[in-house]
Amino acid sequence: MTGLKGLVRGVVPVPVWRFGQRLAYRLGKERYWYGPAETSKARPRRLREGFFDLYCRGAGLDIGHGGDPLLPDVRGWDLEDGDAQYLRPLAAEQFDFVYSSHTLEHMADPAVALSNWWRVLRPGGYLLLYVPDRELYERRDRLPSRWNADHKAFFLLDRDDPPDTLGLVPLVDRLGSAEIVYARRCDEGYALHHADEPAAGEYSLELVARKRG
Numbered sequence: 066m067t068g069l070k071g072l073v074r075g076v077v078p079v080p081v082w083r084f085g086q087r088l089a090y091r092l093g094k095e096r097y098w099y100g101p102a103e104t105s106k107a108r109p110r111r112l113r114e115g116f117f118d119l120y121c122r123g124a125g126l127d128i129g130h131g132g133d134p135l136l137p138d139v140r141g142w143d144l145e146d147g148d149a150q151y152l153r154p155l156a157a158e159q160f161d162f163v164y165s166s167h168t169l170e171h172m173a174d175p176a177v178a179l180s181n182w183w184r185v186l187r188p189g190g191y192l193l194l195y196v197p198d199r200e201l202y203e204r205r206d207r208l209p210s211r212w213n214a215d216h217k218a219f220f221l222l223d224r225d226d227p228p229d230t231l232g233l234v235p236l237v238d239r240l241g242s243a244e245i246v247y248a249r250r251c252d253e254g255y256a257l258h259h260a261d262e263p264a265a266g267e268y269s270l271e272l273v274a275r276k277r278g
Contacts, residue, residue: 102133103195104166106267110253120191120246120273123161128152128182129168135193139164150178155185162186164193167269170216175231176239183240188278192243194271196220198250199230201268206230212263222248222270237274248272 111117117136125139128149134141140160147153149165150172163186172178179192186192197203199219203210208229210216219230226232234248254266 102131102166103267103269104130104133104135106254107166107195107251107269107271110251110267120193121162121164123190124159125162125164126155126160126185128163128165129171130166133166135164135166150174150181152181152185157184158187160185160187160190162191162193164195166195167197169194169196170213170218170220173217175218175236179236179240183243183276186276188276190276191246192237192272192274192276194233194237194274195251196233196270198222198252198268198270201250201252201255201264220270222250233270233272237272240274242277243274244277246273246275 121136121139125136126142127135127139128142130139130141130143142149142152142155149168163182165182169175169178183192197216197220199206199221202212203219205211206219206226206229208216208219210219219226220233221230222232223234224232225235234245237243237245237248249271251267251269251271255268256265258265
């Protein structure tokens with residue numbers, strides 16, 4: 066920690082610093098303030114499709130919920146809980162489903178993050194991933210993101226496109242014990258009103274994978 070940030074951290078009391086971190090994180094979730102966040106936007110579609118009955122039974126973990134949890138009783142993991150790339154100190158195989166919406170693209174190493182998200186999932190459980198589709202959301206093929214400076218990777222459904230884009234299906238396949246139930250583009254309500262604004266509606270890739278025993 067260097068520069069002005071390090072100087073401020075050195076003089077601000079720890080509780081105040083932590084409160085400031087949480088506040089900054091909440092303010093950074095800009096969509097949460099003026100419209101539905103990504104999980105909420107997908108909820109009507111998922112209800113129609115039986116998503117919750119099929120894949121969200123038992124104990125669940127919602128990584129990076131940002132105040133918009135998948136279900137009211139799911140366990141949340143967010144910035145204040147620690148580094149989502151490692152999920153320390155969560156034990157292995159304790160959740161029946163692990164869900165993450167628009168978080169994997171923020172991880173320094175998405176492959177390492179997925180290996181740890183997979184680690185805490187029980188055999189027979191489901192990994193539920195929801196990430197921005199590069200073509201619908203970013204509408205460009207190289208970093209930085211047009212809409213979020215913290216994005217560290219883009220995603221396509223089924224192919225890598227170096228240096229900045231990962232294929233979601235190949236990434237999950239590399240886990241080695243994943244049975245992909247489905248992987249698809251979700252664009253319900255998608256509308257591009259202006260080239261200099263993010264699109265409305267869903268602009269994401271959704272993948273469900275079952276952990277083989």
